[in-house]
Amino acid sequence: MTETLRVELGSRSYPIHIGEGLLGEAALFAPHVGGRLAAIVTNATVAPLYGRRLADTLERAGAESLSIALPDGEAHKNWRTLDLVFEALLRARADRRTVLVALGGGVVGDIAGFAAATYQRGVAHLQVPTTLLAQVDSSVGGKTAINHPLGKNMIGAFHQPVAVVADTATLATLPPRELAAGLAEVVKYGAIHDAGFLAWIEENAGRLTARDPAALAHAIRRSCEIKAEIVERDERESGARALLNFGHTFGHAIESASGYGNWLHGEAVAAGMALAARFSAAQGRIPSADAERLAALLARLGLPAKPPTIARDVWLEYMGRDKKNERGRITLVLLDRLGRGAIVKDAPPAALEDFLASA
């Protein structure tokens, strides 16, 4: 069964298709790739699993297909890898009608999306996420980026895809650590926006980690609904969209301080959410019991609810580079209760420093 949601952004609106086996459904792709060059941007891990199948589908949809396989992993989310895409496109004489098709997880989606935003000043792209994290989060909303040695996701663009096709069957091949990393973002939606959904995740934690298809499908659909709703309100993150960064300010610091790729993004976000919840409690915004309830759920899902050891000044250094910051003040996403996030620009610096010293 295919479920279709829509992200409503005027002329940049697009569908999100969710279902089992969608990689084979040419009809979903045809409106976007028919009569065009479709360049599949993927990685060395995903290409052997799904590359041939998707290429067949795109060709049945009327496209000429080309495959560009990148090295796998966050450590490669940089200019050098991006340039592999540009070089392949230029060698193939890809013109402005070309559609890039991102087949893979968050890193592939971010690189392919940014390549689409900037190749010949912008071509279309389609997201075909194959990890849970990409299906519930990074493939939706148009944020694209590469990392810079001085900060994560610092170079990028807002560039909405023309469609998202999430084939839940691809989750069968996902390593358990990656599945858990995706569940971290699912928890995030509950924590910032929907206490009922958070309770549902608690009740169904066992089914989710056991990859029960119906439970995963519900988690993906509800996550995409919440993300679409927030992105529709604030496409370019001038306000409410920053809520989606719950756990990410601490999380990005964990990723940067540990070297890109040692912690998975979702793992760092999990530890970051636990920290943000505890700091919310320390600030008197929520009861400590609620922070511990969130941490316990993350632990049940196989996620780290504690950060690695990081010196206070290193925390501040990396958190100080966050894109949400203004005028040198660190912006945080905290909780006003479980199910309601808050963008906080005036957290007392001394309190944050004390908190980090003992984190």
Place this chain on the structure above:
Amino acid sequence: MTETLRVELGSRSYPIHIGEGLLGEAALFAPHVGGRLAAIVTNATVAPLYGRRLADTLERAGAESLSIALPDGEAHKNWRTLDLVFEALLRARADRRTVLVALGGGVVGDIAGFAAATYQRGVAHLQVPTTLLAQVDSSVGGKTAINHPLGKNMIGAFHQPVAVVADTATLATLPPRELAAGLAEVVKYGAIHDAGFLAWIEENAGRLTARDPAALAHAIRRSCEIKAEIVERDERESGARALLNFGHTFGHAIESASGYGNWLHGEAVAAGMALAARFSAAQGRIPSADAERLAALLARLGLPAKPPTIARDVWLEYMGRDKKNERGRITLVLLDRLGRGAIVKDAPPAALEDFLASA
């Protein structure tokens, strides 16, 4: 006297201020930079001439200023130079409220504009063009890009500035070759859009090359008017905007085949316009006398009206990479008469090949 035009693009509309001494007018800058970090992106040639003056003005306008001087020249319009901007911004902890201020010619404007399009997924930028070419063409319209080893301007974005401030006094320090290169783009506007303006350029060629301030001011204003009108009709070059590429398909091939920087962009465009006019005549679109009239005007302005020797296959190789092309067919901008350009997607390939073999 300051003249102000507006480029009307809805929420992306902006003013173009043209006049003598505007680099010193804090009031023009204050609405855009007040209370923000203003990062001047310039080059090693322009910085000593105007950098301090602009920094003073920006500080009087209420900004904190930072200067980023890049190496000078088209040969540096690449990722490595772009990354110098990112690195300086990240080291300065520049946040999303930062405004980049491009002070220089077309290369500086293109790099600073692309840096603004992609730093933290997009910040504002202001264009302060100091060459005639940048004042009449590249600072207006929001096209930004860097070159790729496999093609000119292949990586970029559409990102409109928040304002353009063209100080005509800066033309006093412009080398004669650069002045002529700017006049090539002025001729372009007449050739594609306004026969009366073309006749005016012919009548005033001597005043223009002698840098008569009133003649230059008129040429700049009329060029910006025409460019604004075309960009308003087609911001992202899905149609009419391609007219602005008159002379550029041949011109880009000349630049690429000769190595970036040996021919100035405007010189290559001049030779490219002469070729495009002659090919228009060969195709029976205009009388040969009109093509020769255009070539004669370019020569009077000190511009090359003939290309260097390039083998036919090299022409086709580089012209085949043009961004206007579709499905492997070369798109050309030709003339239907002097004062009216035409976007031609179906020029007979054999005729073009024969023409290039004898070009």
